[in-house]
Amino acid sequence: MGLLSITCLNSPLLVLLWVSSLVVIETEDQQAFKVQPRNITVRAGALLVLRCEVLRPSGTVQWVKNGLILGPQRSLPGYPRYHMVGDHERGQYHLQIKDAQLEDDGPYECQVGQSESSRAIVSHTVWINVQSEQNHWRSSGGGGVWVMLL
Secondary structure, three states, X not given: OHHHHHHHHOOHHHXXXXXXXXXXXXXXXXXXXXXXXXXXXXXXXXXXXXXXXXXXXXXXXXXXXXXXXXXXXXXXXXOOOEEEEOOHHHOEOEEEEOOOOHHHOEEEEEEEOOOOOOOOEEOOOEXXXXXXXXXXXXXXXXXXXXXXXX
């Protein structure tokens, strides 16, 4: 805390250096996303993975579906088809969903909780769109127009 006495010296250069060093310390410890999830469309029954990679993870990483916290465990309670996969030592916390179903449709987020050295971060919201196995495409005639039949 001796740096606080710098303001008595009326030295803008010293104050600027002091502020600059504070920013460097914060960014060195701050967790951040290396890879954020992306929207995905799959057919029912498919295997899908939402990617989430975190630089310098220090808080708890978990997935959220439709505003519901799924939890930080590798096997997510109540969701036997959902697993958090990847190498946690490398900051990989991907959400894998086996045998995609229509009820998997919806918004998802990767969230990293606050820690002593870092603030919490939340990925942008992405959407999973699961298409029914009955969906298929058919030509509506000439002109290159295709229609999805539900």
